[in-house]
Amino acid sequence: MGFKEVRRAVIKALLEGRFQHEERSNYHERNYLLTGEISAAFVVTLLKRCRGDQHQTSTHHFDESQIIHIFKPFDGLNYWYIKCYLIEVHGIEAIFISVHQ
Numbered sequence: 393m394g395f396k397e398v399r400r401a402v403i404k405a406l407l408e409g410r411f412q413h414e415e416r417s418n419y420h421e422r423n424y425l426l427t428g429e430i431s432a433a434f435v436v437t438l439l440k441r442c443r444g445d446q447h448q449t450s451t452h453h454f455d456e457s458q459i460i461h462i463f464k465p466f467d468g469l470n471y472w473y474i475k476c477y478l479i480e481v482h483g484i485e486a487i488f489i490s491v492h493q
Contacts, residue, residue, distance in 0.1 A: 393478075395444040398461050401478055403439050405486035406432040411476075414489045425491040435491060438465045438472050452477065460489070 393401070405411045413426040424430045442465035452458035463474040475490040 395447045398478065399439055399442060399447070399463070401484045402461070402463075402476060402486045403436050405478075405484060406436050406439075410483065411486040411488060414487055416489065422490040422492050423488060425488055430491065435474065438467060438474065439463060441465045441467065442474075 409432070411432070413423055416422065425432065425435055442463045446464045446466070448462050448464075450460045450462065452460050458477055460475060460477050463472075463476075465472050465474070470493045473490055473492055474488070476486050476488045478484050478486055
């Protein structure tokens, strides 16, 4: 999947409520979506602003076959860091690792 397809799939998962959060010890500092500091709708807005040059991929440190997507959109005031991956469970679902400034 290229940038546009991945972004579209993550947005669709957010809009349909088909997303989860990866458990991490520092989620309070790194995942504002999980803590409720920001909404799924706000993350959708951020992703819609994201350009291809604000996206990169890496492999998951626990499972190298899993591709991690890192989006770094700018909201006019701050750059955001959105780190997630997609899994296939009854359609595509997004798993968020980090969502923060």
